[in-house]
Amino acid sequence: MSSNNMNLTLKVWKQKNSQDTGRFETYQVKNVSEEMSFLEMFDILNEELIREGKDPIAFDHDCREGICGTCSMYIDGKPHGPWQANTTCQLHMRAYKDGDTITVEPWRANAFPVIKDLMVDRSSFDRIIQSGGYISVNTGNAVDANALPVEKDKADAAFAAAACIGCGACVAACKNSSAMLFLSAKVSHLALLPQGGPERKTRVLNMVAQMDKEGFGSCTNTGACEAVCPKEISLSNISRLNGEYIAAGLVSEK
Amino acid sequence: MKWSEFFTSSIGKKFVMGLTGIFLVLFLIVHVSINACIFADLPIFNAEDNGRMFNVAAHFMGSTVLIRILEYGLFIGILLHIVQGYALTVKNRAARGVGYAVNLGNRGSKWYSRSMGLLGTLILLFLILHLGHFWTKARFTDQLSPVTYNGVEMHDMFTRMKDVFASPLVVLVYILGCISLAYHLAHGFQSAFRTVGVHNKKYNILLTSLGYGFSIIVPLVFALMPIAMHFGWVA
Ligand code: HEM
Ligand code: SF4
Numbered sequence: 466m467s468s469n470n471m472n473l474t475l476k477v478w479k480q481k482n483s484q485d486t487g488r489f490e491t492y493q494v495k496n497v498s499e500e501m502s503f504l505e506m507f508d509i510l511n512e513e514l515i516r517e518g519k520d521p522i523a524f525d526h527d528c529r530e531g532i533c534g535t536c537s538m539y540i541d542g543k544p545h546g547p548w549q550a551n552t553t554c555q556l557h558m559r560a561y562k563d564g565d566t567i568t569v570e571p572w573r574a575n576a577f578p579v580i581k582d583l584m585v586d587r588s589s590f591d592r593i594i595q596s597g598g599y600i601s602v603n604t605g606n607a608v609d610a611n612a613l614p615v616e617k618d619k620a621d622a623a624f625a626a627a628a629c630i631g632c633g634a635c636v637a638a639c640k641n642s643s644a645m646l647f648l649s650a651k652v653s654h655l656a657l658l659p660q661g662g663p664e665r666k667t668r669v670l671n672m673v674a675q676m677d678k679e680g681f682g683s684c685t686n687t688g689a690c691e692a693v694c695p696k697e698i699s700l701s702n703i704s705r706l707n708g709e710y711i712a713a714g715l716v717s718e719k
Numbered sequence: 720m721k722w723s724e725f726f727t728s729s730i731g732k733k734f735v736m737g738l739t740g741i742f743l744v745l746f747l748i749v750h751v752s753i754n755a756c757i758f759a760d761l762p763i764f765n766a767e768d769n770g771r772m773f774n775v776a777a778h779f780m781g782s783t784v785l786i787r788i789l790e791y792g793l794f795i796g797i798l799l800h801i802v803q804g805y806a807l808t809v810k811n812r813a814a815r816g817v818g819y820a821v822n823l824g825n826r827g828s829k830w831y832s833r834s835m836g837l838l839g840t841l842i843l844l845f846l847i848l849h850l851g852h853f854w855t856k857a858r859f860t861d862q863l864s865p866v867t868y869n870g871v872e873m874h875d876m877f878t879r880m881k882d883v884f885a886s887p888l889v890v891l892v893y894i895l896g897c898i899s900l901a902y903h904l905a906h907g908f909q910s911a912f913r914t915v916g917v918h919n920k921k922y923n924i925l926l927t928s929l930g931y932g933f934s935i936i937v938p939l940v941f942a943l944m945p946i947a948m949h950f951g952w953v954a
């Protein structure tokens with residue numbers, strides 16, 4: 466076991482509920498092993514706070530292996546912390562050294578209201594998916610997987626887009642709080658595959674309409690989203706989304 | 720989808736931004752080419768042109784119906800671009816009611832890509848001054864001295880340029896205007912093509928390089944005009 470334990474100062478956003486204005490609280494965490502994950506450090510701090518009879522820090526987490534997308538922490542100005550292509554749950558304390566001060570904030574966007582402390586309500590993403598992020602198939606026997614030929618390049622691009630875990634880091638990083646990287650991943654994933662073909666136009670129109678309704682900003686192509694995305698979703702998906710939307714919007718029947 | 724729905728959606732608004740941006744880029748190509756005629760008077764060309772080439776080109780730009788129509792188009796385009804640009808900037812800012820204590824800043828994007836509204840405003844201020852210096856004078860007043868070539872009378876814009884750029888302050892403001900334009904286009908050029916849907920990797924790489932080249936060369940040539948006039952390089 467490593468003996469490189471460190472003492473850290475945490476400045477964490479505390480907010481009772483969505484009505485509370487909220488404020489930063491400062492915490493000292495002692496004896497943090499560099500082998501802990503960032504969330505384990507929070508677990509230890511919370512156990513300490515509970516022992517002292519204080520309110521623990523609320524944060525979202527589930528899989529702790531980089532696949533569910535719930536662990537939303539904005540760490541020292543960067544969603545998911547200092548590492549590239551990484552989620553907060555997979556950030557390890559070896560990224561820090563003894564004596565560091567770490568500032569942790571929730572995702573900030575009107576479309577992601579704070580529920581408590583570092584937890585935000587991301588059901589706006591769910592509603593965007595419900596508005597078209599699926600394919601409609603009649604039930605019956607499953608079709609043989611090889612019955613639909615898919616070009617390898619397109620399958621790869623669709624797969625890369627499908628890697629989006631809906632964490633919302635792209636929104637958190639964007640100066641416009643735009644959800645375009647998320648939406649472009651969802652739209653590209655289905656637009657590139659033959660199964661997505663039949664609903665291709667209505668899907669993109671409905672999903673963009675829902676995104677606008679939720680109060681996300683529009684895209685300025687700054688690239689901040691791509692820079693922080695834990696799944697390295699490419700900015701070129703946004704261009705594809707623009708093309709899909711413009712084509713669908715200009716040639717729609719009505 | 721109705722037209723109104725398309726053009727009020729977030730992507731529809733950006734589509735207008737991108738199209739008008741590309742249109743303005745095309746205009747800049749024409750504008751810089753015409754004005755570059757003043758460099759016919761550089762001593763290396765030994766032409767003793769006295770601004771004739773430039774005056775004739777500028778006169779042509781004001782004399783045909785087709786170009787008059789394009790002029791209206793240009794004003795509508797600029798207006799759409801400005802109104803839509805501000806509308807988007809305001810709406811985008813409003814999408815985050817509570818900001819961060821620590822910002823991502825340059826770790827995620829270039830400063831000028833986040834400052835399109837500010838850079839656009841500087842261009843707009845410059846544009847007002849610039850139109851006041853030349854366009855309004857030529858279109859609405861008889862303050863410009865005439866010059867006659869082959870029996871055709873026209874404004875002596877060349878002399879007007881020399882007069883305007885006699886002031887070092889004006890030259891400085893024009894240079895700042897060109898720098899704002901350079902940064903606006905360093906992001907805007909490639910962004911506009913992404914906005915209208917160009918997603919092929921090879922085109923995006925090409926357009927990004929082309930955009931950087933354009934945003935350096937065109938504002939530089941523009942900036943050299945007041946400098947050349949001020950220091951009498953073209954006379
Ligand atoms: C000759 C003058 C101008 C040219 C060539 C130009 C060009 C462009 C281009 C190509 C874009 C990128 C569009 C996109 O991302 O889709 C853009 C964006 C923008 N322009 Fe201009 N522009 C000019 C003047 C102005 C002026 C006067 C303003 C004024 C207020 C302005 C404000 C903006 C803003 C705010 C954006 C960013 C919009 C966004 O991405 O959300 N521009 N411009
Ligand atoms: S695009 Fe990336 S940053 Fe955005 S929600 Fe998906 S995985 Fe998260």
Ligand code: FES
Nearest residue numbers: 529533534536554
């Ligand atoms: S907890 Fe699931 S991705 Fe981090």
